[in-house]
Amino acid sequence: MAQQPRTEGRSSEPAPGFTLSQAEGGTLVLRLSGEWKLTGGLPTPGAVEKQFDLSTQPRRLTFDTTELGSWDSGLLAFLAGLQELCRTRKLEFDTANLPEGARRLLKLAGTVPERAGARRTESRPSFLALVGLESIALWQSLGQMLQFLGEAVESFGRLAIGRARFRRSDLVDIMFDCGAAALPIVTLISFLVGLILAFVGAIQLTQFGAQIYVADLVGIAMAREMGALMTAIIMSGRTGAAFAAQLGTMQVNEEIDALTTFGLSPMDFLVLPRMIALILMMPLLVIYADLLGILGGALVGIGMLKLSVAEYVNATINGVSLTDFSVGIFKSSIFGILVAICGCMRGIQCGRSASAVGLAATSAVVTAIVFIIVTDGVFAVLTNALGI
Amino acid sequence: MNDTALAPAPQSGDPALRKPHVTVKNLDMAYGDFVIQHDLNFTIRHGDIFIIMGPSGCGKSTLLKHLVGLKPPARGEVVYDDRNFWQADPEEQQRLMRRFGILYQSSALWSSMTLAENVALPLGEFTDLSPAEIEGVASLKLALVGLAGFEDFYPSEISGGMRKRAGLARAMALDPEILFFDEPSAGLDPISSRLLDDLILELRDSLGATIAVVTHELASIFAIGDNSIFLDTESKTMIAQGDPRKLRDECPDPRVRNFLLRGGLEATAHPGAPAP
Numbered sequence: 258m259a260q261q262p263r264t265e266g267r268s269s270e271p272a273p274g275f276t277l278s279q280a281e282g283g284t285l286v287l288r289l290s291g292e293w294k295l296t297g298g299l300p301t302p303g304a305v306e307k308q309f310d311l312s313t314q315p316r317r318l319t320f321d322t323t324e325l326g327s328w329d330s331g332l333l334a335f336l337a338g339l340q341e342l343c344r345t346r347k348l349e350f351d352t353a354n355l356p357e358g359a360r361r362l363l364k365l366a367g368t369v370p371e372r373a374g375a376r377r378t379e380s381r382p383s384f385l386a387l388v389g390l391e392s393i394a395l396w397q398s399l400g401q402m403l404q405f406l407g408e409a410v411e412s413f414g415r416l417a418i419g420r421a422r423f424r425r426s427d428l429v430d431i432m433f434d435c436g437a438a439a440l441p442i443v444t445l446i447s448f449l450v451g452l453i454l455a456f457v458g459a460i461q462l463t464q465f466g467a468q469i470y471v472a473d474l475v476g477i478a479m480a481r482e483m484g485a486l487m488t489a490i491i492m493s494g495r496t497g498a499a500f501a502a503q504l505g506t507m508q509v510n511e512e513i514d515a516l517t518t519f520g521l522s523p524m525d526f527l528v529l530p531r532m533i534a535l536i537l538m539m540p541l542l543v544i545y546a547d548l549l550g551i552l553g554g555a556l557v558g559i560g561m562l563k564l565s566v567a568e569y570v571n572a573t574i575n576g577v578s579l580t581d582f583s584v585g586i587f588k589s590s591i592f593g594i595l596v597a598i599c600g601c602m603r604g605i606q607c608g609r610s611a612s613a614v615g616l617a618a619t620s621a622v623v624t625a626i627v628f629i630i631v632t633d634g635v636f637a638v639l640t641n642a643l644g645i
Numbered sequence: 646m647n648d649t650a651l652a653p654a655p656q657s658g659d660p661a662l663r664k665p666h667v668t669v670k671n672l673d674m675a676y677g678d679f680v681i682q683h684d685l686n687f688t689i690r691h692g693d694i695f696i697i698m699g700p701s702g703c704g705k706s707t708l709l710k711h712l713v714g715l716k717p718p719a720r721g722e723v724v725y726d727d728r729n730f731w732q733a734d735p736e737e738q739q740r741l742m743r744r745f746g747i748l749y750q751s752s753a754l755w756s757s758m759t760l761a762e763n764v765a766l767p768l769g770e771f772t773d774l775s776p777a778e779i780e781g782v783a784s785l786k787l788a789l790v791g792l793a794g795f796e797d798f799y800p801s802e803i804s805g806g807m808r809k810r811a812g813l814a815r816a817m818a819l820d821p822e823i824l825f826f827d828e829p830s831a832g833l834d835p836i837s838s839r840l841l842d843d844l845i846l847e848l849r850d851s852l853g854a855t856i857a858v859v860t861h862e863l864a865s866i867f868a869i870g871d872n873s874i875f876l877d878t879e880s881k882t883m884i885a886q887g888d889p890r891k892l893r894d895e896c897p898d899p900r901v902r903n904f905l906l907r908g909g910l911e912a913t914a915h916p917g918a919p920a921p
Binding site for chain 2: 295296298299301329330331333334335337338357358359361362365366367368369370371372376377509608609610611612613
């Protein structure tokens with residue numbers, strides 16, 4: 258759409274052009290004609306350079322602008338290119354005949370000299386160098402992660418002796434945000450996970466007439482694994498990303514610097530309340546998720562497999578031990594720490610641009626999920642080895 | 646249509662005879678029911694350097710938002726040449742807006758792009774220039790604001806003053822007919838601030854652009870302004886307009902003179918004194 262008026266406009270205006278002629282004494286005269294506008298189709302300095310080669314011993318470039326129509330930065334960019342060209346070819350660049358405004362702007366563009374060393378040279382490392390650089394970056398990020406972890410532990414130490422400084426009201430807000438406010442999504446997901454588990458079990462177990470074991474299957478799976486795992490993944494996407502985005506934006510706006518210069522440790526003030534909130538809220542959410550998952554299973558068991566409510570409840574009570582619940586709840590606290598640490602760490606490490614905030618949120622979620630799954634695997638091996 | 650043409654500088658002759666560029670009629674500004682300023686009437690003429698001044702919190706930046714189309718006014722009209730901005734359809738509004746260049750208070754450079762990319766983005770979207778030409782124009786604009794060689798830097802890697810200048814280079818990208826500046830010298834050292842003033846004058850004189858500046862920097866106001874309005878916080882309307890130097894010496898309203906003399910005049914005015 259925006260293109261159309263421009264072509265109309267251009268057709269009525271004479272196109273920009275130039276002719277180069279040689280006057281006596283090595284002087285080249287560049288005659289400019291037409292409308293030199295940013296709308297496009299402008300000659301390039303390169304085109305003039307080609308004609309330089311044809312002339313004999315040029316020493317000076319001058320202009321004739323009697324046929325020049327209106328102009329804007331398009332002409333200026335062309336002239337700036339020519340000026341540079343003349344400098345490299347050691348030609349005198351005579352601006353006397355240029356329009357007054359153009360001459361002044363050209364002068365202005367040249368007033369502040371290019372700062373030495375400011376311009377960057379582009380370098381593309383070889384494949385081997387790239388592998389090396391990436392490995393070093395990975396090693397460094399591991400170091401940063403451990404450092405962050407260490408600082409978090411120190412922060413908990415200060416909390417223990419009552420010297421950590423943060424606002425209680427922040428803690429309450431964050432607890433609400435990652436506790437009660439997360440209930441709807443946790444409800445939906447865990448209820449459906451319980452229901453799906455029951456469906457999968459029902460199809461297999463009815464073949465042996467062992468429908469009643471659906472209650473055990475759903476109960477144990479929810480209590481030991483799925484309740485904690487699903488809640489942790491929900492929280493990493495919901496709360497971990499929010500932490501990273503929030504702290505990242507604070508980093509961009511220098512708000513974290515402002516905290517530091519007031520002598521408030523960002524670790525204590527920002528990270529600690531978030532960790533405490535998740536450590537406290539995750540187990541509660543997981544207990545809730547476990548119960549809703551079992552409810553989802555019961556819906557299938559009672560509705561589809563024609564088990565009575567009493568039968569299902571009894572089978573669940575007999576099948577699922579308190580240990581199963583404890584394992585899940587214990588894990589959920591660890592997952593809470595992981596989500597909080599990954600979210601806060603990526604937020605604090607955030608660069609100072611809008612896209613860096615996006616990157617921080619993404620990497621917070623990815624890091625948290627990786628750690629959650631790996632930790633869950635370690636727990637599976639440990640509980641098996643210990644016979645829990 | 647795409648009138649980025651730079652008419653020959655029209656600053657010669659009697660300012661009052663130049664054609665009106667922006668006309669504001671009976672403008673009221675409000676956030677919900679809270680009125681900030683009411684009954685604003687003024688004209689910015691082609692080639693003017695127009696100062697919008699007043700104490701902090703009087704609504705200068707909000708007025709700028711109404712002028713550039715970011716926030717519809719509670720009442721009143723903003724007319725560009727002969728087109729009523731807030732009654733135009735959205736397409737027409739966009740076309741009008743493309744003729745503005747705006748330097749935001751905090752520069753508002755896109756932080757994930759280099760300086761050259763910041764300047765090149767509008768050029769790439771709204772002109773038919775080739776990538777090489779765009780690069781040339783972007784470098785030129787950066788050189789004009791004294792940032793030659795900084796093409797590949799990101800906004801977070803340069804100082805605040807340099808960010809401001811880069812923001813100006815981006816505002817000039819499409820050779821706008823009218824440039825709006827929101828507190829251009831805030832956060833600049835005196836010399837950079839002076840250079841920026843010179844640049845503003847130069848842009849008006851060589852490119853013939855109309856310039857509207859929101860500021861309360863007195864040195865700058867007297868150095869560049871040739872017309873101005875003064876917004877008052879208490880009476881919530883404009884209480885003076887005209888050449889700022891004349892206002893300083895001759896304005897009958899002591900509040901205005903006191904402001905322009907840096908509080909050197911003991912303010913004896915009471916709120917609600919009649920506007921001149």
